[in-house]
Amino acid sequence: MRKYLSYYFRNFDYPLFFDYVFLCLFGLVMIYSSSIMVAMIDGHEPDYYYKKQLMNLLVAFFSFAAGAFLPYKHYSRKNVMVFMVGLILALMVWVFFFGVGESETGSKSWINLFGIMTFQPSELAKLIIILYFAGAFYRKSLKTPMAELSPNHIIYPIIVWILIIFFVANETDIGAVAIISGIAIAVVAASGIRIKTFFKFFAELAILGAGIIGMILLIKGDQILTPNRLGRIKAFLNPFEYEQGSGHQVIQGYIAIGSGGLKGVGLGQSVQKLGYLPEPQTDFIMAVIAEELGLVGVIIVLASLGFIVFRALIIALTTKDPLARMITAGIASWIAIQTFINLGGLSGLIPLTGVTLPFISYGGSSILVLSFAIGILINISMYEKLEKRKHRGWETI
Structure with a gap:
């Protein structure tokens, strides 16, 4: 030792x-x-x-x-990856049903841990997206050359990303949605896949993400497009x-x-x-x-x-x-x-x-x-x- x-x-x-x-x-x-x-x-x-x-x-x-x-190689182990995905989705579901913070911040993004402290799973989601995407692409590259990968080879990371974006968007945390999306794109860009495949992957994420956000806007648009948020857009155009x-x-x-x-x-x-x-x-x-x-x-x-x-x-x-x-x-x-x-x-x-x-x-x-x-x-x-x-x-x- x-x-x-x-x-x-x-x-x-x-x-x-x-x-x-x-x-x-x-x-x-x-x-x-x-x-x-x-x-x-x-x-x-x-x-x-x-x-x-x-x-x-x-x-x-x-x-x-x-x-x-903890050696970083462990994050590409299958059992670790399953645990990470299971953990973040469980926390996101918890926020979906029992989340707090909407009255204070406008976003129902926190978990109340027995009155001792609060925790925001969307922060953890940023890290897990990095580790899971990197681990999934790395494991695929061991069997298929990275340059030959297509979006069909990495369907599970896409599904995980869709679920996380859905839950975070439902919290009405627009900033976190932008960060998580940017992180996912950066990891894919660094994976070594062909440029054509990367743009195809990016287009799929964009279409799916737009669909998720559009669906959530239809369901709870009045909760997302609050006077406060609309006011921020107006203030951005001319704050004075x-x-x-x-x-x-x-x-x-x-x-x-x-x-x-x-x-x-x-x-x-x-x-x-x-x-x-x-x-x-x-x-x-x-x-x-x-x-x-x-x-x-x-x-x-x-x-x-x-x-x-x-x-x-x-x-x-x-x-x-x-x-x-x-x-x-x-x-x-x-x-x-x-x-x-x-x-x-x-x-x-x-x-x-x-x-x-x-x-x-x-x-x-x-x-x-x-x-x-x-x-x-x-x-x-x-x-x-x-x-x-x-x-x-x-x-x-």
Whole structure:
């Protein structure tokens, strides 16, 4: 065991690990700064959200450790894949019948775990889509060359994707639908299938996805196209025309960003978090960062997130293992797409969707699953380093 740990930590990806730790701790500080007024208005202690996120991070550390120490090859084992699919579909069915959160957020996306905590299965679905798609394509490639695969060869991943999209769309979590769809496409693109087959696969997903969303709109369109969501679309087109309504949050975000300038007004000195910016500790936390730490703070966060995406893409582009390539491409696309959607809503590039900023925003489900994903990424990075060392004759197991 001692020899194994020595070998393990000798190949550990420390830059990626410390970048992940920095983002988590930076997010914790900003959650404390941005949530004090919100906590007091809600009748809690000023550090209520800070303490809850601190507990989330402690649990997330064990999640990270599990992902880092469990060999990533296990995710392609048939029994593991069946377990993952069974777990996420069971959780999605649970949300469908017993989900909570609609009155608070507009989306019935959470499971109440015996009154102790809530969990959002759609966050876990993002990771399981990556692992299941990668495992399914990898197993198929062992029997059929990847270039010869057709959509008919991978019918099970398509069915799983359809079911997950159906349940997530039913929760009216549009942001999660976009992220999960983007992740699936990225994993397929990294699988090595022919371009013609890829576009055919993409077209099938698009048609099926549009059909699912259309069906759900017919069934519960009044619950999805609420005045709040329609207002967000109107606010996206011209937020200043709806300054007192749906455009209020976007405009307050603009004010926060503009007030920060280059260096910001100082940590803890934000004005917009004092009741002007709704829920500043979640999807609008970057506005508080921009106001308090300025452009410098925004660049630091984006550079740290970009490093994770860049590191994952480098592994995906250089590895000879198709399973590692698909998993790392999926994780990179997940963080990149979610960051874009969050910042796009904040900056007015796209309508608001309520998507959190990875590692920074308040939320237990998000940090728990993202931490596991980073653990997997570090595990893959470690094995890649080992393979290179073995190839050069520097190390043996």
